[in-house]
Amino acid sequence: MRLLSALLLGWPLLVSASDHQADWVREWPLSLAGEAGGAYRLTLDPAMYRSARDAALGDLQVFDARGVAVPTTVMPDDASADPVAAALAVPWFPLPAPETEGGARWELISETDAQGRLRRVETRGLEESATRRPDGAALVDVGAVDEPLLALELDWPDSRAPVDTAYRVEASDDLERWRTVLERGRLLDLTHRGHRITRRQLMLGGVSAxxxxxxxxxxEAPLELDEVRAVPRPVRAERPWQWLALDGQRRADGSIDYRLDGRFPVVRADVEPATGAGVGRWMLWSRDDEGDDWRRRSGPWVGYRLDDESGEVRSPPREIAGPVRDRHWRLTAEGEAAGAAPTLRLGYRPERVVFLAQGEAPFSLAAGSIRARRAETPVATVLASLREQRGEAWRPAMATAGGARELAGERALRPARDWTTWLLWAVLGGGAVLVAVLALGLLRQARG
Structure with a gap:
């Protein structure tokens, strides 16, 4: 009786208790580059693609140390490509203070080399006057920087005096006509109770001059400059293609079937003959499940590999409108197809998992599940806002994955049993038995 009463009262808690690790195949511990990145990005490796089951990669999720899901999304390569935007030290020349009323006039004499770079800047007074101290103004030669400028970085001597000033930036193509490109850029270097805040960049937004x-x-107070660096617009680094080589099985009708063992974002295809040289006219098809209809992905196209005195000559890879994450692929050839099956090569560029580091570290990436799915979160909106605040060159900090740890394994790929229904029927059956026992007891007492 007491045990049955405890089950009746406690079964909802038993049903709701669950461990998120029971819903995922495996996970990877993450190491973060810096403790204050806020947002991080992780490049997916082949093992992560092979662990995922969902065609939209909805079964990739980052968790904190408590097992709580953090905002996570998957972005294509071009959305989070690493920029190449190193700050370059550039020549600069201090300028004299502007002329005051009743003071002497001065003229600026510049000397350039054959490439148009400044070699010397000289100021010459036209009337006698008292020596004037520079007011922090400077002429900067950025002609050697090929890309448009996103910003200038200024360095000044460290001192205990706080810095809080604003500068105006003007641009010129000939040192004669000037246009304002930044009306007011704030510069800071403040220290208080062991904390420090600095801002040394003047944002230009892509100036070409x-x-x-x-x-x-x-x-505003002038600065005594030590160095000036130019930050060019980041140039996207071209990432190398990753290729998957699949062995095929020839069918009776001459077509060749292949199977892909992961949710890779395929966007290119190539056919490699089984022999050293070969030529064929191919069509490429794919489908996700064996019961689905085949969909043509490319072709017909002529693929070849030939050898001559200059070396190997081969046809370029075919582009596929994608990415396509199907598991089953098929090649069909126009005309008679014979001999060993060629190798199908599928090309892709790894995507990135981007997440917001809220919660308790350390973090981990879980992959592979048919029971759980990643919740939609506005990570892309947050990234766009951060990039707007911190400049176009900003990117989330890097995260790297350690060795994989097995969680539920293949159990995460089996549908979860609905223990709620079974437990409810067990409780109802137990209650019916209890009522029957009580009824029998009452009948016996009545007969006595």
């Missing part, structure tokens, strides 16, 4: 002129805005 060989010369820049910096000057404090009216009423």
């Amino acid at each position: 060989p010369y820049l002129r910096l000057r404090p805005t009216d009423g």
